[in-house]
Amino acid sequence: MNSYGSSFTLRCLHCDVEYLPEQVSYYCPDCELDGALDLVYDYAQLGDRFLQGVRSSAHFDMWRYASVLPASSEFAPQLRTGGSPLYKFTGKGPVPLFLKDDSRNPSGSLKDRASALAIALAARMGVQTIAAASTGNAAAALACMSAGSSIRCVIFAPSSAAREKLAQIRAFGATVVEVAGGYDEAFAACHAACKEHGWYNRSTGINSYMSEGKKTVAFEICEQMDWCVPDTVFVPVGNGCIVGAVFKGFHELKRMGITDRMPKIIGVQASGSDYLYRAWRAGQWTPASAPTSLASSISVALPRDRMKALRAVTATDGEFIVVSDDEIFEAVLLLARRTGVFAEPGAAAAYAGYLKRASRCNGSAVILITGSGLKDVATLVKSGILDKQKLTGYCEAQG
Numbered sequence: 568m569n570s571y572g573s574s575f576t577l578r579c580l581h582c583d584v585e586y587l588p589e590q591v592s593y594y595c596p597d598c599e600l601d602g603a604l605d606l607v608y609d610y611a612q613l614g615d616r617f618l619q620g621v622r623s624s625a626h627f628d629m630w631r632y633a634s635v636l637p638a639s640s641e642f643a644p645q646l647r648t649g650g651s652p653l654y655k656f657t658g659k660g661p662v663p664l665f666l667k668d669d670s671r672n673p674s675g676s677l678k679d680r681a682s683a684l685a686i687a688l689a690a691r692m693g694v695q696t697i698a699a700a701s702t703g704n705a706a707a708a709l710a711c712m713s714a715g716s717s718i719r720c721v722i723f724a725p726s727s728a729a730r731e732k733l734a735q736i737r738a739f740g741a742t743v744v745e746v747a748g749g750y751d752e753a754f755a756a757c758h759a760a761c762k763e764h765g766w767y768n769r770s771t772g773i774n775s776y777m778s779e780g781k782k783t784v785a786f787e788i789c790e791q792m793d794w795c796v797p798d799t800v801f802v803p804v805g806n807g808c809i810v811g812a813v814f815k816g817f818h819e820l821k822r823m824g825i826t827d828r829m830p831k832i833i834g835v836q837a838s839g840s841d842y843l844y845r846a847w848r849a850g851q852w853t854p855a856s857a858p859t860s861l862a863s864s865i866s867v868a869l870p871r872d873r874m875k876a877l878r879a880v881t882a883t884d885g886e887f888i889v890v891s892d893d894e895i896f897e898a899v900l901l902l903a904r905r906t907g908v909f910a911e912p913g914a915a916a917a918y919a920g921y922l923k924r925a926s927r928c929n930g931s932a933v934i935l936i937t938g939s940g941l942k943d944v945a946t947l948v949k950s951g952i953l954d955k956q957k958l959t960g961y962c963e964a965q966g
């Protein structure tokens with residue numbers, strides 16, 4: 568075991584070279600930003616320790632899985648993170664349907680799991696400032712998790728970012744640096760500032776540790792299903808970090824001998840932000856194009872965690888599917904009216920994907936709800952869907 572509280576190495580997904588944690592910071596030094604790293608633990612030795620940790624944990628939260636995390640709860644923020652409900656619905660659908668409602672985290676999104684880990688890592692290293700480039704859930708999560716701590720939070724946001732999106736970030740007291748241009752410029756400014764000042768960089772796609780926090784959602788799903796693996800999991804996909812982390816969580820349970828198979832992972836993209844869908848269909852990377860989807864949390868040009876996302880789908884014999892913005896907004900309402908769970912458009916995309924593909928599902932299906940509808944009410948209002956007298960139900964009509 569090292570000073571992180573667990574023993575692991577970091578393997579580059581691009582060149583396969585393995586590093587010790589002390590040798591690298593965020594990504595492979597040879598492959599740079601193409602070299603996302605996978606944390607690899609000694610799985611053969613970990614199964615018993617993992618289950619012991621679960622049994623002895625006083626709380627149902629992400630830290631009960633600390634034996635396969637690069638930080639211990641000793642440095643974690645006090646806010647209860649993870650431990651979200653898994654609801655089972657046995658309506659008229661073809662398979663038992665489960666909703667993993669991760670909108671119930673402190674700032675309202677699954678990204679709190681990554682930000683809680685980022686704060687724990689930063690606290691362990693004794694850094695005083697943590698930064699991220701984002702205007703959405705990752706920034707709100709980091710601002711939330713650093714609130715009340717001694718760690719300063721700096722968010723780099725494109726100057727075009729909507730004021731209401733910055734409100735939650737500012738409310739938690741984070742410093743917002745507005746950068747002329749779009750997300751790429753904000754990302755570059757954050758990267759440069761972190762290098763210059765020695766700040767800790769939590770930006771998705773640069774910090775390979777962030778998958779580790781997010782993978783705990785897969786551990787929880789299995790634990791809530793009595794350590795059974797669902798047959799299919801639907802995950803909304805923007806930058807690709809969440810879907811990659813969901814794969815890693817299920818894969819680690821299998822490697823530890825706790826489960827014996829993998830679910831099919833279905834990555835759901837908006838048709839106006841479909842880079843991974845196109846790459847998966849073409850069998851090669853294709854040019855990125857400007858995103859047009861209004862589902863902001865999954866609307867990106869070039870997914871930063873595209874390698875991990877593609878692996879998640881191909882290694883599980885899953886698929887990428889696309890849904891239109893009309894289907895996404897309708898799915899927000901259908902989900903809310905049928906289950907009482909109010910998801911933001913980017914999260915409801917997973918439900919829209921399920922509705923399109925439900926007739927091809929066998930066994931159990933889990934839909935991952937990654938963010939609260941309260942985060943993006945303005946877009947829902949602007950979409951006009953709330954003024955419709957009757958929903959078309961076309962998602963289901965398409966089978």
Ligand SMILES: [Zn+2]
Pocket residue numbers: 579580581582583584595596597598599602
């Ligand atoms: Zn490499």
